Amino acid sequence: MAARVWQSVKGYVMISMDGLGLERVLNEAMRAGIRFGDVRRESRARLTARLYVRDFYALRKVCRKRRVRIRILEKHSIPLRLWGRLAPKALIWGWVPVLLLLLVASRFVWFVRVEGCYRVTQEEVLLLLEQQDVKPGTPVGELEHAAISRAVMAGDERIAWAGVRRAGVILTVRIVEAEPGAPEETEQKAYNLWAAEDGVILSITATDGEAMVRAGDAVRKGELLISGAGGEAEGIVIARVSRQATATQEPGAQGLVPSGVWVEKCRVFLWGWEIFPLEAGYDGWVFQRERTRYIRALLPIEVAAGRLMQMEEGTVQLERGEMERRARLRAQAALLAEIPESARIVSSTIKIDYDEDGNAVAIAVIQTEEDIGAPG
Amino acid sequence: MAKRKRRHRITETLDLPLEVFPDTGKATLLSRSCLVLENHGGVLEYAAGLVRVITPDGIARVTGENLALRVLDAEKIEISGALASLEFEE
Numbered sequence: 359m360a361a362r363v364w365q366s367v368k369g370y371v372m373i374s375m376d377g378l379g380l381e382r383v384l385n386e387a388m389r390a391g392i393r394f395g396d397v398r399r400e401s402r403a404r405l406t407a408r409l410y411v412r413d414f415y416a417l418r419k420v421c422r423k424r425r426v427r428i429r430i431l432e433k434h435s436i437p438l439r440l441w442g443r444l445a446p447k448a449l450i451w452g453w454v455p456v457l458l459l460l461l462v463a464s465r466f467v468w469f470v471r472v473e474g475c476y477r478v479t480q481e482e483v484l485l486l487l488e489q490q491d492v493k494p495g496t497p498v499g500e501l502e503h504a505a506i507s508r509a510v511m512a513g514d515e516r517i518a519w520a521g522v523r524r525a526g527v528i529l530t531v532r533i534v535e536a537e538p539g540a541p542e543e544t545e546q547k548a549y550n551l552w553a554a555e556d557g558v559i560l561s562i563t564a565t566d567g568e569a570m571v572r573a574g575d576a577v578r579k580g581e582l583l584i585s586g587a588g589g590e591a592e593g594i595v596i597a598r599v600s601r602q603a604t605a606t607q608e609p610g611a612q613g614l615v616p617s618g619v620w621v622e623k624c625r626v627f628l629w630g631w632e633i634f635p636l637e638a639g640y641d642g643w644v645f646q647r648e649r650t651r652y653i654r655a656l657l658p659i660e661v662a663a664g665r666l667m668q669m670e671e672g673t674v675q676l677e678r679g680e681m682e683r684r685a686r687l688r689a690q691a692a693l694l695a696e697i698p699e700s701a702r703i704v705s706s707t708i709k710i711d712y713d714e715d716g717n718a719v720a721i722a723v724i725q726t727e728e729d730i731g732a733p734g
Numbered sequence: 735m736a737k738r739k740r741r742h743r744i745t746e747t748l749d750l751p752l753e754v755f756p757d758t759g760k761a762t763l764l765s766r767s768c769l770v771l772e773n774h775g776g777v778l779e780y781a782a783g784l785v786r787v788i789t790p791d792g793i794a795r796v797t798g799e800n801l802a803l804r805v806l807d808a809e810k811i812e813i814s815g816a817l818a819s820l821e822f823e824e
């Protein structure tokens with residue numbers, strides 16, 4: 359009786375075996391540890407039997423060798439029967455919590471994107487937004503688009519305009535950087551204007567002297583642009599200038615590494631928040647999980663056991679994403695330092711590559727429109 | 735055969751049941767409808783009216799009607815149905 363109940367819980371199949379020499383197959387299967395039940399002879403070349411599902415797969419291998427055909431006639435198990443009865447209801451009622459969850463989740467911002475960054479980095483804008491409590495997880499109802507725009511504009515003088523748009527759970531902040539101011543007037547008299555950078559002339563206006571190049575001309579650094587012809591030379595020469603900078607990031611970098619001092623700890627979390635906070639004295643220590651158990655009976659409680667490690671300065675191995683981020687930032691910073699304040703950035707691209715030593719190499723290219731006339 | 739005789743002598747001398755030897759063949763009849771054969775060596779023949787099983791004491795020949803193997807594994811065979819006879823072939 360108990361065996362039958364256990365069989366129903368585990369699940370069993372009724373099978374038929376067709377072929378000759380079935381006794382030999384039965385003996386071979388028994389030696390392989392297969393247990394049969396209710397074996398009945400239906401005809402000379404056919405018998406039926408009851409098997410555990412697990413044994414069915416083992417028997418299949420034996421039958422294949424002996425050229426005996428095996429077929430499932432019926433499948434039985436309590437989980438299967440229950441599923442057959444409960445599945446339709448479970449499917450219907452399953453949608454209710456899913457829809458509720460979607461409804462609740464849609465009332466928060468989960469992604470924050472920043473567009474239009476050239477001189478101002480995305481990280482800087484995200485920091486400004488965080489100061490306004492705008493970050494992933496912020497309730498939609500707490501967002502005041504106009505106030506956020508004003509705060510972003512006020513937070514950095516390089517940002518001329520900021521617009522905030524929300525589409526579902528995505529908040530997009532578009533910024534327009536301030537146009538560069540007019541170049542400072544110099545009192546110094548110039549007899550000629552020379553090209554300060556390589557570039558392609560977009561426009562040239564000679565207020566004094568004679569223009570030596572025309573719009574569309576490619577000029578090299580040091581080339582004469584406006585000649586004073588013995589007198590003074592003055593004018594504005596706007597050209598498109600392309601600059602490139604390369605920065606390399608090694609896999610190892612200075613950072614915090616375990617000092618070797620650690621204590622065993624068991625911590626309890628509910629939805630990622632720690633229920634019993636750590637006692638004082640562990641500021642800056644890092645928790646490394648070793649075992650995690652989930653108690654999902656009522657609430658998603660997570661019990662994590664592991665080591666709480668003291669950290670100190672040392673060399674850390676960076677992941678590829680972090681290496682690329684650092685290389686990108688350094689290349690961009692190097693380029694921005696070269697670009698004059700009055701230049702207007704028209705495009706910015708960064709490519710990441712790896713050299714044979716495994717270092718991340720960022721190649722940043724920025725195109726600007728700027729006055730390249732240098733007096734001399 | 736000699737082994738069987740030796741075992742028989744030991745169990746008789748010490749007044750022990752034969753089952754103390756784990757590989758001894760054992761046949762248990764439960765009413766007329768169920769026969770359990772333990773420590774068998776495999777099924778030689780199986781049909782609705784006849785089952786022949788290898789045992790340590792020879793080939794057990796079970797006859798009857800609508801014979802089914804209720805349990806069949808490496809240790810025991812439980813034969814059910816309308817049992818008519820159990821014989822041993824040498």
